[in-house]
Amino acid sequence: xxxxxxxxxxxxxxxxxxxxxxxxxxxxxxxxxxxxxxxxxxxxxxxxxxxxxxxxxxxxxxxxxxxxxxxxxxxxxxxxxxxxxxxxxxxxxxxxxxxxxxxxxxxxxxxxxxxxxxxxxxxxxxxxxxxxxxxxxxxxxxxxxxxxxxxxxxxxxxxxxxxxxxx
Numbered sequence: 001x002x003x004x005x006x007x008x009x010x011x012x013x014x015x016x017x018x019x020x021x022x023x024x025x026x027x028x029x030x031x032x033x034x035x036x037x038x039x040x041x042x043x044x045x046x047x048x049x050x051x052x053x054x055x056x057x058x059x060x061x062x063x064x065x066x067x068x069x070x071x072x073x074x075x076x077x078x079x080x081x082x083x084x085x086x087x088x089x090x091x092x093x094x095x096x097x098x099x100x101x102x103x104x105x106x107x108x109x110x111x112x113x114x115x116x117x118x119x120x121x122x123x124x125x126x127x128x129x130x131x132x133x134x135x136x137x138x139x140x141x142x143x144x145x146x147x148x149x150x151x152x153x154x155x156x157x158x159x160x161x162x163x164x165x166x167x
Contacts (some may be wrong), residue, residue, distance in 0.1 A: 002130065014107045024149075025098055044152075048089045048091075052090070057141060059104045062111075063108065066111045066115070070115055075122075
């Protein structure tokens, strides 16, 4: 049984991505144009692909997980590579990807809020999961993508900070 306050915390954590993406909108103009579509020096995904992954998760993967869970059906997740191959992310505009990711995430949050019984279990990727488990998984997948975005932004020379130090 999941307590109502725990349910609200999990929904809040899933909704956190919206706030994080709004905060990132403030710095996307500082990112050098060549960095958006280029892979990292070690071959990881480009920034556009990482934002595209957030879009794919929010538009295709998470709604399917929640719908399958809500209807009592077992489901297999969409593979990350399939999400990355779903669209030509490297030709998209960063602003458009962030807008799509925010819209998709708001819909995911609304879907989670609409489900009353979070304690039942369903088979997701071959494992029994409650909706709380699904929500926690979403937060962990978000954290991994946000870490990768943070690492890519850290690699970039974004110039001096517009924020001055307090004395």
